[in-house]
Amino acid sequence: GAAAAAVGAAGAPGSSNTTNAAVAGGAVAGATGPELPSPLAGPEMSRLWRAELGELRGRCQLPRTTIGVVGNTGAGKSSLLNALLGEEDILPTNGMRASTGCPIEVSYNPSPAYQAAVEFLSKEEWLPYLERLVEDLRGEDGTLRVSTAGECNTRSEAGAAQAMLEAVYGREAIRRPGLTLERLRAARSAVTALLGSTLQIRQHDRRAFRREIGRYVDSHNQADSAQAWPLVKVCRIQHNWKLLSAGAVLVDLPGVRDANEARGAVAEAYMRKLNAVWVVAAITRAVDDKTAKDLLGSSFRRRLMMDGQLDNITFVCTKTDDIDWTETLRDLGAEEVCARSHTDPRVFAALEARLESLRQEEKAAKKAKAATTRKVGSTQRCCEKALREARLLERCVRDSCRTAE
Numbered sequence: 001g002a003a004a005a006a007v008g009a010a011g012a013p014g015s016s017n018t019t020n021a022a023v024a025g026g027a028v029a030g031a032t033g034p035e036l037p038s039p040l041a042g043p044e045m046s047r048l049w050r051a052e053l054g055e056l057r058g059r060c061q062l063p064r065t066t067i068g069v070v071g072n073t074g075a076g077k078s079s080l081l082n083a084l085l086g087e088e089d090i091l092p093t094n095g096m097r098a099s100t101g102c103p104i105e106v107s108y109n110p111s112p113a114y115q116a117a118v119e120f121l122s123k124e125e126w127l128p129y130l131e132r133l134v135e136d137l138r139g140e141d142g143t144l145r146v147s148t149a150g151e152c153n154t155r156s157e158a159g160a161a162q163a164m165l166e167a168v169y170g171r172e173a174i175r176r177p178g179l180t181l182e183r184l185r186a187a188r189s190a191v192t193a194l195l196g197s198t199l200q201i202r203q204h205d206r207r208a209f210r211r212e213i214g215r216y217v218d219s220h221n222q223a224d225s226a227q228a229w230p231l232v233k234v235c236r237i238q239h240n241w242k243l244l245s246a247g248a249v250l251v252d253l254p255g256v257r258d259a260n261e262a263r264g265a266v267a268e269a270y271m272r273k274l275n276a277v278w279v280v281a282a283i284t285r286a287v288d289d290k291t292a293k294d295l296l297g298s299s300f301r302r303r304l305m306m307d308g309q310l311d312n313i314t315f316v317c318t319k320t321d322d323i324d325w326t327e328t329l330r331d332l333g334a335e336e337v338c339a340r341s342h343t344d345p346r347v348f349a350a351l352e353a354r355l356e357s358l359r360q361e362e363k364a365a366k367k368a369k370a371a372t373t374r375k376v377g378s379t380q381r382c383c384e385k386a387l388r389e390a391r392l393l394e395r396c397v398r399d400s401c402r403t404a405e
Helices: 002-010 018-032 043-060 077-085 123-137 157-169 171-175 181-186 206-217 261-273 289-296 298-306 325-332 334-341 345-404
Strands: 065-071 104-108 114-120 198-203 232-239 248-252 276-282 313-318
Touching (some): 065 077, 065 261, 077 248, 077 313, 123 181
Parallel strands (some): 065 248, 276 313
Antiparallel strands (some): 114 198
């Protein structure tokens, strides 16, 4: 519009720009020739047009809609995202660990290659985090209490903190006597050397890509070796997923009710950047409003309210196919189950009779096993008693022989 107005003004009757209009007209007419005799507009007008063109391009871009996905351990959060993307295991799934260790952003890129940018914490960001982890290990007497037996119990604050410290510095370094915050600050390793850096990953093969990013975002690697996942600030994954082509960005967030305060705070800090929040829970838990509130937690609900996000919450129920068939049969009845599953009632009755027969066989087998176990135990006790008596008799015979000599 501005360009047309400028050209129109240049060619207005009686205008001092008539010459310029002629030059511009000549430029347009000569555009079909081998080269332009003169520019269409001066430097000032060119800058104006370029600015307008940049603004128009910005308006043409699809708006970015960021959706945060949160949920407790084992709720099926990462499995849900994998299913939405049509992938098998792009995002790490593990129902045994505390939660996702860092935010994982998943967005669209027209390239067919899988791309990731793994951004690590800076040293300035890691040191306060390290101090909080060490404080979680401190007992009531002020000393650091480190578990030296087996795996850490990540359900407790101290156990989760120790697990993260062992992931970064190695199990041997953490469980060695004399652990102090100063010693950890001074520690240098291949993992801590990643602080402040951003790692770019690009693979066309999905499995190779998954293995590569798994080294940095997956926390169920070897527990006795140093790992980088606690130092990851955010992992951004891109691919030409059609689901995200309209500008949606899915963010797999750490658990908002994580036992470790520092890791749980990552999700809360990210809330300010979100346009919507999905709370993922197994359908057996998200059965009523009270349970839904319990899933969020009071501090998380308060944070959502302060950030004006309460109206942007969506509850997503997973594991809908994980049902208790006995409860379903009792609630619906055999006739309704047959109607919904398109099963012949006679076939259903035959299967139910066969199932009952197998239950009786199982019951009889368990009873026989228990009787056999008792019999074996009784026989074993008799054998042990006979062995003790034989050894006693042997000692008596030896004593008698020595006396006779």
